[in-house]
Amino acid sequence: MKLSQFKKTIATLFPAELLAVHDDFGWVSEKKDDVHRLGYCTNLSLEAIESAAKQNVDLLLTHHDAWDFLYGLREACIEKLNLYEMNHFYIHGPLDYAEFGTCTSLMNALGIDTMIQPAAYDEGDVPGIGEFSAPVPFESLVSKASSALGEPVRAWKHHGRPVKRIGIVTGAGHSSDSIKRALDAGCDTYITGEATLYTVQYAQFTGINLIAGSHTFTELFGVESLANRIKEEHAEVELVKIEESHFEASGWAR
Structure with a gap:
């Protein structure tokens, strides 16, 4: 070439x-x-x-x-x-927001069945939204994320329902704005590659599950x-x- x-x-x-x-x-x-x-x-x-x-x-x-x-x-x-x-x-x-890019590729690695909304940018990161065809236990998703990324992930369980709809911002998706967008889209779980105090605090306050891998391996x-x-x-x-x-x-x- x-x-x-x-x-x-x-x-x-x-x-x-x-x-x-x-x-x-x-x-x-x-x-x-x-x-x-x-x-x-x-x-x-x-x-x-x-x-x-x-x-x-x-x-x-x-x-x-x-x-x-x-x-x-x-x-x-x-x-x-x-x-x-x-x-x-x-x-x-461009790779973050391409149809085959970082978010879609992580969804595929996690076995998410349906893409509801691709990742985008609109004065901040708009999460990619995906759904499992059948709800899965949160603990199973955590285990699957650790296995796919090849590293331990940090996880915060904030409700007792199985996971159905997930919002994802790969890499530096620590903004509470992105979490709110995931919540507004009906997500019960949010996955990203970085989590700060405010990421964790806002997820806890709003009751959305949170999983954070590393910036490197979520992308x-x-x-x-x-x-x-x-x-x-x-x-x-x-x-x-x-x-x-x-x-x-x-x-x-x-």
Whole structure:
């Protein structure tokens, strides 16, 4: 696959209006035109680049950039990408709100049967809404989430009903505004990748169940979905999943 082909595939998969509204995507490094091995993970980090280099990855695809508020990290990543002559492309907002993106992919991983409402952005995150065809015990959903993410999740049970309708904002979905939107849509459970004091407090106050995994692993499924779609268009490309540590969850009780 040539880089020009990769760029054309991205433009095909993501509607132009979506890319225009959510412009947090692009190239951190363009070093070689031929891509034989495409590595993917959630975060751009020094560790991810090192792992990709050891596996002879030509193009590293991530959901996150090394954001400016991680002072100095982006510069260090660019230096290492240059050292290994590795391409890097990240796509953030457009992947969160694509029909096959982070929310939909997590729903699929959790076995949610019906998509009621896709994730969107309207002066804040609008949760994706999904339903189980038959209600499931909250404890079963917690166990399934831990298994799917490969890490312990934090869970707060705030009512005794089985789970039927779920609202999801992957990654940093800690806002009480997003929880309220899930409640307004009739959700009995809310799932996200980060939870603050106010996330927990508001969920308790309103009586909605809350499950919080890590930012990294609630969003990985979306990156994997994108990588698989690229593979469908370019069968010759070999996909490499770049393993990231569960450092966000390392202090959580197991």
